[in-house]
Amino acid sequence: MDTASSARTRKSTRDENFPVASWLIASQYRAPILAFYEFVRTADDVADHPTLQPLEKLRLLDQLEASLLGHNDTEPVALPLRSILRERGLTPKHALDLLDAFRLDIRKARYSTWDELIDYCRLSAMPVGRYVLDVHGESEASWPANDALCAALQIINHLQDCGEDFRTLDRVYLPLDAMQAAGADVADLNAHRSSPGLRRCLAGLAARTENFLDPTSSFAGDIRDWRLSLEVSVIHRLALRLTQLLQHQDPLSRRVHIGRTSALGITISALARRMSAHSDRQGAHQVRI
Structure with missing residues (x-):
């Protein structure tokens, strides 16, 4: 294979779990x-x-x-x-960090702890949001909230795809200590339905990811670019919904995702909430003046 482009699949932005340059x-x-x-x-x-x-x-x-x-x-x-x-x-740097994440994927197939997984997300997820913020001229002060949101999105993807990642790539992004504590084994990922232990593990990780999203609830309001703040608000609400679904649905037996109708409803709701918050902030600013 002469170039990396020869390995490119047909996957596009429409196939991603979250909006990309919508x-x-x-x-x-x-x-x-x-x-x-x-x-x-x-x-x-x-x-x-x-x-x-x-x-x-x-x-x-x-x-x-x-x-x-x-x-x-x-x-x-x-x-x-x-x-x-x-x-x-x-x-x-952001693109180079992601290349390092992919190099890590080639060399490493297991993660022992949650902290180790978050360290992986520092290369595989956080740079994506940082690049988008840089493109919009946003301050680096928004990076901590961005990093938490991007890490959560990455972990959601890992939970959704845990079976496929193991069967096709022999990769396990679920922290091994969390699996052991729940009474699950890596081999459980090869089944078409989660064992009770794996189900407990996945639900627990989904709940932890939902809690991980808590500090990002005000992220959209801190972004100066109005349209980017709307997109971030939508992504945040979609992420929350997916963590809730993953606490009750089995990604080995069915594809855990948000249907089009539900996604549209969440989008409209998120936009309405963001616009209302923006209007309230503008009104408060005028009163102070």
Whole structure:
């Protein structure tokens, strides 16, 4: 395989669990976000490729990095992002952190504790939100809330896909100590229905992720860009709903997701709440003046 792009699947933004550069985002920011998405999606597909050997995967990830940093033009998918970073004076660090996360996926397949999983999310999830904030010119003061939200989104994905991750990639993102405490075993992930112990483990991790989202409830209100704050508000509400579903539904026996009708209802509700909060804040500001 000559380039990383050859490993690219047909997966697009529509296949993701959460919105990516949706219509809520202002048009001038969509191209930078989509360029980042295409670069990261390609790297992810390399790391998850079913037949490539680990050394070949690492070589392709290194090739992506070299093209992103301008050392060569071998990887076409890196060129739009490289150009955007240069034109807008943005750092490549967030993309480089994600490449390190994919390298870690190739080398590491188990996580012993929750803290170890969060450390993985520092590379695999948090940089995504930080990049979007940078594109919008938001302050780094918003990073802690972003990091918590992005980590929660990543863990939700791990819970949803725990069976497939184990069967197809031999990866287990569920903390091993949590599995042991619940009376579950890694082999339980190979079944078509969760064992009682695995069910307890998944429900407990979903509840912990819901609690992890608590500090992010005011995140949208701290974002200056109005349209981005709306998108973050929607994502937050969708994430909360998924953690609740995962506490009661079995991701091994069924796909745990939010249907279109429910997603639309959650979106409308989140937008209404955000607009109401914004209106109240504007009114309070005028009274103070």
